[in-house]
Amino acid sequence: MKSRVIWIKCGDNNTKFFHNFSNHRRVTNTVWDVVNAQGIVVNSQFELAWEAKTHFQNVFKDPRVTSIEA
Helix, strand or coil: CHHHHHHHHHHHHHHHHHHHHHHHHHHHCCCCCCECCCCCCCHHHHHHHHHHHHHHHHCCCCCCCCCCCC
């Protein structure tokens, strides 16, 4: 019981610190806007998702699939 009381007392002192740290990391790691292949800044949620999908489709497409048309 005594160890729990000490942990709760000390843990409450650190809550504000860890909460601020977590919030800062979330804001820092958030993608707010992206410049697409045409050089246009995209910042709506739908457009960000579309650009991510398009980018990774291009990155992971099979390089052996080619067109013989010139």
